[in-house]
Amino acid sequence: MNPNEFKSGMGPMTDRLLNGILDVISKENFSQRFTQIVNDRVQPYVHIGMFMYAVVIVLLLVIIYLLYDKKKII
Incomplete structure (x- = not known):
C-alpha cells in the first residue's frame, strides 16, 4: 500500500x-x-461581482442616510 494513496x-x-x-x-x-x-x-465575473458589491454598499449607505435624515426632520 502506497502511503500517498x-x-x-x-x-x-x-x-x-x-x-x-x-x-x-x-x-x-x-x-x-x-x-x-x-x-x-x-475573472471577469469576479470583477463584475466586486463592482456590484460596491454598488450595493453605496445604495445601503444612501438608504441609511435618507432614513436618518427623515427622522431628523420629524
Whole structure:
C-alpha cells in the first residue's frame, strides 16, 4: 500500500477511482490548464461581482442616510 494513496473508507474500487482522479488533477499540465481557464473565463465575473458589491454598499449607505435624515426632520 502506497502511503500517498487516498483512502475514502468506501471500498477499494472507490479508492482506486478517487486516486485516479486525484492523480489527473495533481498533474502540472492539468493545473496550468485549469488556472488558464479560471483566469480567462471566471475573472471577469469576479470583477463584475466586486463592482456590484460596491454598488450595493453605496445604495445601503444612501438608504441609511435618507432614513436618518427623515427622522431628523420629524
